[in-house]
Amino acid sequence: MPAARTSARGSGARASAVKGAKIAQVSWREPRPAPIVLVSGPEEVLAERAIAGVREYLRAEDPGLEVSDIRADDYEAGTLFAVTSPSLFGEARLVRVSGVEKCSDAFLQEALKYIENPQEGATVVLRHSSGMRGKKLLDGIRAGTGGGIEIACAAVKRDSDRVDFAAGEFKAARKRIQPSALRSLVSAFADDLTELAAACQQLIGDVAGDITDDVVAKYYGGRVEVSAFVVADTAIAGRYGEALVALRHALASGADPVPMVAAFAMKLRTMARVAGNREPSRQLAQRLGMKDWQVDRARRDLAGWNERSLSMAIQATARADAEVKGAARDPIFALERMVTVIATREPFAPSR
Known part of the structure; x- marks a missing residue:
């Protein structure tokens, strides 16, 4: 049975994601009802x-x-109060309102009145995607009028966010997926979260055991393209074997060695700029002309690194950059040597 609805902060709650909001911020993975x-x-x-x-x-x-269901942009006066009124037999009511970001004046006026005195037994879900339209209503809800909660659904743009999303899909289903298989799956649907979500659910429903590289290749092999940043992330994290596999997969998918090296150089430069600084992320980001999340990511990437290993990685990347641009005959070997130095954090040993 679900937990009691009276709880102000369920297990899906987290710190407020909206500046100035006084209501509970609830995870989209663990939604729960509230009057609003x-x-x-x-x-x-x-x-x-x-x-x-x-x-x-x-x-x-x-x-x-x-x-x-109500459309806020095509609203007939009185509808909200009519559908939230108690029924003859007292059943619970759920009212889903779409398009609040383009709501009509009639809806806005009635919604502002409604949140002052929500109907008992009714749950009104307001979907607002973006923009300033309806801001007065949103501000009222976030200030606590109506006893509501907020479920923030921020855009999933970065590779790391997509990896976290897909990992959460399998975790929620208590399904294990190999890290390399997870990254391959995310790379196959890098431009469409809807398709990535569907792919995760298909694998969860179809595959009896763990999700492996072979399983992902069987289902989505024609779409899998490992990005340069996936290779860089894996190597910087110290996962040597996975990094080489990701590199070979990327090259087999047509990746160009020059932007591959550039991806490594970009991440290592950011790590070098952040290394040793103990300032708060926001303050450091402002001083370096970076985003907060870039500083936070660089600090995570720096786990296990020191001045010696970081210097060696930067030198290996500089050498690879020259070699893939014509200073050596074998750019693939240059890439593999770079990945080996970065992933092992040791000088290159040809016998590895």
Whole structure:
């Protein structure tokens, strides 16, 4: 059975993701009902999961749940109050409101009145993707009017975010996937989170055992393209064998050695700039002209590195850069030597 609805902060709650918000910020992976549920942010896949999760939660409590859908941009006056009013038999009510970011004046006026006095037994889910339209309503909800919660669905843009998303899919299903298989899967659907989510669910549903490289190759081999940054991330993390496999996979997929080296150089330069600085991430990022997340990522990447190993990695990358641009006959060997030095953090040994 779901946890009691009266809990102000369930297991899916986390620190407020919206500046100035006074209501609970709840993870889209662990949604729960409240009189008002604000589902904000541009990532539709996460929003759909959150809204579906609220419905499943309510239906588990009351199989007779009444579900109504309203469009905020094509709204008829009085509809919100009509669908939230108690029914004859007292069933729970779920009202899903789409398009709040382009809501009509009529909807905005009634919604502002509604959150002042939400109907008992009704859960109103407001979907707002982006923009300033409806800001007064959002500000009221975030200030605590109506006893609501917020489920923020921020855009998933970075490779690391997509890896975290896919890893969460398998973790939620209690399904194991090899790290290299996970990265290959994410690379296959780097441009479409909807397709990545569908691919994860297909593997979870179809495959009886663990998800391996062979399984991913069997299902999506024609789409898998390992990016230069996946190779760099794996090598910098010290996973030597996986890094070589990722490198060979990337080259087999048509990756160019020159941008491959450039990806390593970019990450190592950032690590070198951040290394040894103990300033708060935001302050350091401002001073270096970087983003907060870039500083945080570089600090994670620096785990296990020291001045000697970082210097050696930068020198190996500089050598590889010259060699893949014509200073050597075999650019592939140059890449493998660079990856070996970076992943092992030791001088290159040809017998490895």
